[in-house]
Amino acid sequence: GCEYKASWYSDRACVTPDPTPVQGCRVVDPDTRYLYDLTTLTLSRDYYQTTVTVGGFDVKIKANVCGVVDCGPDIAVCAQANGKTISLGKESTVTTELAPEKGEVQITYTGGDTSSHCLEGKSSKIIIMCCRAEQDMKILSVSEGDCLYTFTLCSQKVCQFSPKAVVSTQSTFFFLVLKMIKCSKIEQPS
Secondary structure (H helix, E strand, C coil), X not given: CCCCCCCCCCHHHCCCCCCCCEECCEEECCCCCCEEEHHHHCCCCCCEEEEEEECCEEEEEEECCCCXXXXXXXXXXXXXXXXXXXXXXXXXXXXXXXEHHHCEEEEEECCCXXXXXXXXXXXXXXXXXXXXXXXXXXXXXXXXXXXEEEEEEEXXXXXXXXXXXXXXCCCCEEEEECCCCCCCCCCCCC
């Protein structure tokens, strides 16, 4: 068979340093120009929920992606136990951050209820990981530390597919799958 080698110099293969969080639920990967629209994961008449046991009590956790739950006005994440509801973050404070090297998108809500050890208020981070299998989205794990509650979900909607390029000669088409590589500077050959 034939083997073809080519060099393709482009700053589009360079990864920009640490994408910064953006307000809202739509964010573009600056390296690939891929748009993540997390509003497609919002449940309008329901929410993602799970029950965890804390100190011998069952605590029901309700969360929504870029939307509210039925725990009060503007509440995106809450915990309910023994007839009490605690806000773990407000929908109006949502920020979205990419972590493409981990294959995930992170949503953070702040402005939750305060307590004696959470003077600035509780907050929540929802990590949505890429999973290729078609499945119902649900809360996979919950952890808590320093007034921050972290939830992990899984969805195909945060998976980026490799960009493709078509290279052609007069009689043949070549389809290439491009992988993004880290680089610090493009150096053109002399």
